[in-house]
Amino acid sequence: MQARFLFSEVGSGLRRNVSMAISVVLVTMVSMFLLGLGLLAQRQADTMKGYWYDRIQVSIYLCTADSRSPNCENTAVTEAQKAAIERQLKALPEVKAVFYESEQEAFDRFKQQFRNSPIAGNVQVGDIPQSLRVQLNDPTKYQVVTQQFEGAPGVATVQDQEKVLSKFFTIIKWITVFAVALAALMAACAALLMATTIRQAAFIRRREIGIMRLVGASNWTIRMPFLTEMVIVSGLGVLLAVGLLVALTKYVFEEGVIQIALSQAFIGVSDVWILAPWMLLGVTVIAVVTSLVTLRRYLRV
């Protein structure tokens, strides 16, 4: 079959069934957008894990004179207590490293991290107590430190970041599961809609199909216009979905979240580009398989 003839058939087919074609574009777009969201959420979780697990620390905040923790009894930590805690920490096999952070350092770091945020202006040196930051060999084993040092002399509180992060990761995991499940449902809808569209297109073109069979057109000649239409229409849906995802990551993450929070811990447009070819491939496979299955009964010779 000549390519020019194929494309004129595809063009006339799309014009004659334009409302169904648009509905396939839209349903494919929504399903692929949801799938993209789910996969991006997963990539976000992975990016964060990679970023944080290198940095995750247990912070042992030390007592200050005006500390509200009952353990401190309104007295600041002594140098001897501080040295004792540091010695005990270094003796633990789970501990990789221990850093001391003074009040000035804590203040500077806070200023740096929240440089774009208005709350930074209200914080003064001394508001954040001095602390010992403990890096663990395995960040999930934070209880070892928590149990041993909570309530030790001179310790105000023990804070573990893993506890906060794991909650966050659980939320992301559920967003992923939900979005992917919804996407699967929408993909099923898209496939059914494609089948309906092809059935309708075949009905609209029943005369042409009858003549093609009569004059001995091969099955592929009869199938190709339908197949090409579906691939074009669903591919358009994927492109629109990718466009939405790019806009989302660009405006929400790259120009939004990252501006007010930490930098490398978030996904960006490049993550969408990694997903896009797979989404296009997946949708093309769905379109081709649906077309072939639906057309089978129109091709019985």
Next chain:
Amino acid sequence: MIRFENVSKIYPRSSRPALDGVSVDIDRGEFVFVVGPSGSGKSTMLRLALREEAATEGTVLVAGHDLGTMPARQVPRLRREMGAVFQDFRLLPNKTVHENVAYALQVIGKPGHLIRQLVPETLETVGLEGKEKRFPHQLSGGEQQRVAIARAVVNRPQILLCDEPTGNLDQAISLDIVRLLDRINRTGTTIVMATHDHDIVNDLRRRVIQLDDGRVVRDEQEATYDDPAVEV
């Protein structure tokens, strides 16, 4: 060219056979009328030859192929050797005369230069020169059937099957159409035409195969529509 050997056809959900033990042999270049009342099996014979249906029993041979054992993927190749014309013309209403005829070549992958050569030639043969740009609804019934014939023969088939091609046309136009078919036959194309038009059959005096209730009741050369041996 076309051979039926003891062919029977029983359609699903029907107890009475549409064809019942039919044996006929049609040679290359013959012009054969298949006559008989409605429901006698004329159309079934043509549908079996086109392999639109499969025989329930017996063997159908067309251009040397046994259609009973032919795999489905070879059917398109068989149909490229045959043309078919019907009572209802089956033209594409949104295509012009030229496009309707060209369509038959396009869908079997013929190159553009061949289409540009063959289509005007064929339209001239059927007497439609000058009407290439008309749409079917702008043509008379006779002209529409000429377009359908042009489409059926544009690929130079060996066999042309016609299922009541004059059924929707008045007498004078019908004779024109059959004379056109006769001309096509003289170029070597085998023609099988199902009809119940007495005048046409009597006018041309060709071989007549008469069917009744799915059986061949007469097969006679240079015959008339009605069996002279039977008192009417």
